[in-house]
Amino acid sequence: MSDLLTRNTDDNGITTLTLNQPERRNSLSMDMLDALSQALTDIEADGATRVVVLAASGKVFSAGHDLKEIRDQLDSQAFQLALFNRCSEVMQQVVNLSRPVIARVAGVATAAGCQLVASCDLAVAADTARFATPGVNIGLFCSTPMVALSRNVSRKHAMEMLLTGDMISATRAEQLGLINRCVDESELDEAVFTMARTIAGKSGHTLKIGKGAFYKQLEMPLNEAYAYTARVMAENMRADDAREGICAFLDKREPEWKDS
Structure with missing residues (x-):
């Protein structure tokens, strides 16, 4: 695996993919998207994996796209379109993967990071996690994150997140249906892997x-x-x-x- 992304499969067939660039807030750069795409492709061809857990190292699950990378390519519409198309492809890979995918969210998930959580089949978050689609605050509406968000929460709740850019708590995210469960931070792994083991025991x-x-x-x-x-x-x-x-x-x- 790339240094950007680690992979571990346990005896129950649960494969944990961990976004591993905390110093960059686990941003979904083009390189990170490529690494995640390759990992999902490998898992699809892998008979050992029964359930995927998508996690992240550090205090941020993912801050979304790498704004420094975007700034360096502000004059390249070709790069911008390639980046957003690549991200959309990866989100669809998550949805189309033949194995269930559980997001393990221990920190902040914003913009495309929130989109990634919404794209997973299930999501469990620590009570310290927070979520937002804040693109509107920097003049870049979260249009592609909107696709996953609007398919998980009601129309008016999705619009509130998109139009205000406000951060919401994990408790509120559970109420809206963005995540399945909000648990105490100390119980996050137990909740995630109990769910994963239950699912892994099915056909x-x-x-x-x-x-x-x-x-x-x-x-x-x-x-x-x-x-x-x-x-x-x-x-x-x-x-x-x-x-x-x-x-x-x-x-x-x-x-x-x-x-x-």
């Missing part, structure tokens, strides 16, 4: 089917969503793990997943 094949279907049906009208998910469930029933899971439940025993 990997079933999780892949379910995650993909969840995001796809969200974009459909109600009748199309039901028709699509009925087909998904019928196809899911043909899987070895579905048959094993049903039999194990009826036999009152633990299932033995084949991930197929």
Whole structure:
């Protein structure tokens, strides 16, 4: 792995990716985005990973894009477009990854850093964490972070964050639905990895089917969503793990997943 990003996989198949540039506030520079993209590509091809935890070193989860990098390229519209497109691609990689992704947020997550949290399937934050989309304060509206944010919280709450640029607490983020849980800072790892282990104990094949279907049906009208998910469930029933899971439940025993 790059020095920008560390990777560790434990015996439960939980892979922790850690943004590791605290001196730069774990900014999503082009290099950091490339490192994260490569890590996600590697995990997709990796049979050992069942759940991904996305964490960060230091007191800032991610401050978003590297403003110094942007300032150095202020006259290059080509670079700016490439950067924002690259970031959008990485966010979609998180969503499209066949494994569940849990954000472990121990510090501040702003702008594209907040976007990254919103793009993860689940998020657990310490009660000391804070969140914002503050681009409006520097004349650069958080338009791409808006995509993930508006798909996680209600329209008016998203607009309030985007239009004011104000920082919100982890408690408020939980109330809005931006994160799943706000826990005491001392209990963050326990909360994150208990959740990760629970999910890792499920059928990997079933999780892949379910995650993909969840995001796809969200974009459909109600009748199309039901028709699509009925087909998904019928196809899911043909899987070895579905048959094993049903039999194990009826036999009152633990299932033995084949991930197929």
